[in-house]
Amino acid sequence: xxxxKLLMIPGPIEFEPEVLKAMSTPTTSHxxxxxxxxxxxxxxxxxxxxLDPSGQPFIIAGSGTLAMDxxxxxxxxxxxxxxxxxxxxxxxxxxxxxxxxxxxxxILKAEQGGIVPEDQIESQLKKKNYKLLTFTHxxxxxxxxxxxxxxxELGKKYNVLTILDGVCSVAGEEIRxxxxxxxxxxxxxxxxxxxxxxxxxxxxxxxxxxxWKSRKTPVSNYxxxxxxxxxxxxxxxxxxxxxxxxPAVNLVQALEAxxxxxxxxxxxxxxxxxxxxxxxxxxxxxxxGLEMIPVEEKVAANTLSAPFYPKGIVxxxxxxKISDEGIILAGGLLANIKxxxxxxxxxxxxxxxxxxxxxxxxxxxxxNAGHQINPGICLKxxxxxxxK
Ligand code: PMP
Numbered sequence: 001x002x003x004x005k006l007l008m009i010p011g012p013i014e015f016e017p018e019v020l021k022a023m024s025t026p027t028t029s030h031x032x033x034x035x036x037x038x039x040x041x042x043x044x045x046x047x048x049x050x051l052d053p054s055g056q057p058f059i060i061a062g063s064g065t066l067a068m069d070x071x072x073x074x075x076x077x078x079x080x081x082x083x084x085x086x087x088x089x090x091x092x093x094x095x096x097x098x099x100x101x102x103x104x105x106x107i108l109k110a111e112q113g114g115i116v117p118e119d120q121i122e123s124q125l126k127k128k129n130y131k132l133l134t135f136t137h138x139x140x141x142x143x144x145x146x147x148x149x150x151x152x153e154l155g156k157k158y159n160v161l162t163i164l165d166g167v168c169s170v171a172g173e174e175i176r177x178x179x180x181x182x183x184x185x186x187x188x189x190x191x192x193x194x195x196x197x198x199x200x201x202x203x204x205x206x207x208x209x210x211x212w213k214s215r216k217t218p219v220s221n222y223x224x225x226x227x228x229x230x231x232x233x234x235x236x237x238x239x240x241x242x243x244x245x246x247p248a249v250n251l252v253q254a255l256e257a258x259x260x261x262x263x264x265x266x267x268x269x270x271x272x273x274x275x276x277x278x279x280x281x282x283x284x285x286x287x288x289g290l291e292m293i294p295v296e297e298k299v300a301a302n303t304l305s306a307p308f309y310p311k312g313i314v315x316x317x318x319x320x321k322i323s324d325e326g327i328i329l330a331g332g333l334l335a336n337i338k339x340x341x342x343x344x345x346x347x348x349x350x351x352x353x354x355x356x357x358x359x360x361x362x363x364x365x366x367x368n369a370g371h372q373i374n375p376g377i378c379l380k381x382x383x384x385x386x387x388k
Contacts (some may be wrong), residue, residue: 001327005167005323005326005327005328006136006326006328006348006358007328007359008326008327008328008329008344008345008354008355008358009328009329009330009343009349010140010166010191010303010304010310010343010344010345011140011167011168011188011190011191011197011345011346011347012190012196012197012299012329013190013191013192013194013196013345013348013349013350014348014349014350014354015195015196015258015348015349016194016257016258016261016349017243018257019194019195019196019254019257019258019261020081020196020254020268020325021257022250022253022254022256023196023250023251023253024250025091025250025253027249027250028082028249030241030243030246030247030249030324031241031242031243031251032241033068033149035241035249035252035253036236036239036240036241037239037319038252038253038256039059039068039236039247039252039256040236040237040238040239040254041096041236042059042252042256043057043059043233043236043237044057044237045256045259045260045262045263046201046203046259047203048205048263048267049170049171049259049262049263049267049310050170050175050177050185051175051177051179051222051267052177052185052203052205053178053265054178054179054205054206055156055203055204055205055206056068056203056204056209056230056233057201057202057203057233058200058202058203058204058207058226058229058233059133059189059199059200059201059202059233059247059252059255060199060200060201060224060229061198061199061200061224061245061246061247061248061366062198062200063188063197063200064165064167064186064187064188064191064199064200065093065097066200066223066224067167067186067187067188067200067201067202068093068094068097068165068186069097069221069224070184070202070221070224070226071099071134071163071184071202071204071251072094072097072098072100072101072134072163072220073100073210073219073220073224073225074212074219074224074225074226075131075132075161075163075208075211075212076098076101076102076131076132076183077101077102077198077215077216078101078102078103078295079102079103079134080101080102080104080121080131081102081104081106081128081129081130081131081136082098082104082105082106082130082131082132082134083106083107083108083121083125083132083133083160084098084105084106084107084108084112084133084134084135085107085108085116085121085123085133085134085135085136085146085151086107086108086116086136086139087110087114087115087116087135087136087139087141087142087144087146088136088139088140088141088144088332088333088334089139089140089141089142089267089335090140090141090165090167091107091109091135091136091139091335092107092109092133092166093290094134094165095107096137097139098134101220102163106124108121108124108342110144111295112142112334112337113142113144113292113293113294113295113299114144114146114294114295114296114299115146115299116355118150120160121133121151121154122154123227123353125154125157125158125160126158126171130158131158131160131161131211132160132161132162132163132183132325132381133151133154133155133160133162133163134162134163134164134165135148135151135164135165136165136168137165137166137169137170137171137173138150138166138168138169138301138303138304139367140167140168140304140333140343141306141332141333141334142293142294142306142334143292143293143294143300143301143304143305143306143343144293144299144300144301145169145294145299145300145301146162146299147301148162148180148182149180150179151228151327152180152182153181155181155182155183156181158247158382160260161183161184161207161208162182162183162184163182163183163184163185164177164182164183164184164185164186165186165187166186166187167186167187167188167191167345168192168301168303168304168305168326168347169187169191169192169301170186170191170192170193170201170369171187171191171192171193171194171262171270171348172191172192172270172271172274172302172303172347172348173192173271173274173301173302173303174271174302177203178205178328179206181205182198182205183192183204183205183207183208184202184203184204184205184208185202185203186200186201186202186203186300187201187202188201188331189201189251189254189369191347191348192257192274192303192347192348193255193258193262194261194262194348194349195254195255195257195258196251196254198251198280199248199251199252199255200210200250201255203292204226206224209226209230211228213336214236215249222292223245224321225379228244228245229244232244235312244326247367247370250375261381274302274303274347275302276385276386276388277302277346277355277386278300278301278302278303278305278343278346279302279385280381280382280383280385280386281305281344281346281355281357281358281359281382282305283381283382283384284362284363284378284379284381284382285305285362285378286381287369287373287377287378287380287381288310288362288363288366288373288377288378289310289373290307290310290388291307291308292305292306292307292351293306293307293308293334293341293378294306294307302346302347303344303345303346303347304343304344304345304347305343306332306342306343306344307341307342307344308340308341309340309342310366310371310384312369312371313366313369314333314352315331315339315342315369316339316343317329317369318342318366318369319331319342319388321365321368322361322362322365322371325361325365326356326357327357329342329343329344329358330342330343330344330345331343346358352386354368355382355386356379356382356383357384358379359378359379359382360379362378363376363378363379
């Protein structure tokens with residue numbers, strides 16, 4: 001019997017064997033011709049995945065929080081007004097982070113499970129001359145998804161730079177960075193982009209780069225300064241080696257492998273596959289009578305789900321039993337309701353069998369804990385959507 005468990009948390013996720021193989025090749029020099037080619041190729045492919053043909057991609061060693069920090073530190077100067085639109089834990093983190101760079105941080109918080117209504121964002125934008133706004137495409141603490149389009153539209157209307165935290169969405173949820181006019185969209189390697197943790201990835205618009213160029217003060221974060229990294233990215237894009245900080249060589253090769261797999265599937269197909277997977281999982285949970293944090297289907301993410309435990313189920317025991325069934329799930333993250341819900345990642349390489357195995361394990365564990373549901377009801381609900 002296989003001992004390996006299925007990792008169904010919202011990142012790190014299950015990775016494709018080709019990606020892991022690329023990780024395990026002998027580490028080459030960061031200025032070797034084959035590595036220069038891989039780095040340049042990965043940069044080219046990022047534009048296709050972000051659907052931003054004229055954007056400037058960055059591949060930097062670090063986690064998603066570094067990507068948040070990089071966007072903030074390069075675009076914000078002391079005294080600039082910035083607006084954070086928060087749908088959970090990661091929105092609040094962004095507000096805290098931005099306070100390191102300016103004393104003018106405003107935050108609009110959504111009600112739990114919902115989004116901040118567009119008219120509320122617009123009336124806030126009318127109040128001040130904001131330099132930049134941030135929003136979380138999918139907040140991993142709530143599984144709530146914002147539609148980036150109306151927010152990007154407001155950004156254009158009020159001439160505010162728009163920063164999309166896509167750590168839990170890029171390469172899973174639909175994003176058309178150039179068409180929608182988003183200035184910076186970033187992610188981390190361990191999520192839907194399908195590479196083990198350790199890379200911060202972002203694409204910046206010409207407008208964002210121009211805003212950085214017209215700063216009056218130096219970027220106070222040395223490692224994150226685009227001034228250090230832009231020449232490196234431009235050199236690798238031209239298949240020339242360059243050095244500022246040693247790149248994570250094996251991770252970059254794994255990124256090249258993963259981006260190739262993603263583009264082979266095709267972005268349109270990939271968006272639809274995630275939509276179907278998300279819908280199938282939510283339908284399975286609904287069949288079991290479980291409520292979800294997102295208050296309506298319209299704001300529910302497709303890369304992960306966040307169901308509440310039904311009455312009588314103790315989270316810690318439930319997650320342990322599921323793990324005994326061979327599936328690893330994540331607990332809650334929002335401080336005030338942390339022990340009331342769990343989180344299931346279903347992004348990237350996740351396939352039909354992974355999803356059904358997960359739904360089956362949840363169903364069995366709920367039944368064994370005394371939750372009254374008919375055997376097979378959740379699996380049937382998921383299958384009906386997957387088979388469509
Ligand atoms: N933003 C979001 C939406 C995330 O889900 C995460 C990680 N779960 C982060 C930012 C931070 O990324 P990291 O943990 O890689 O620093």
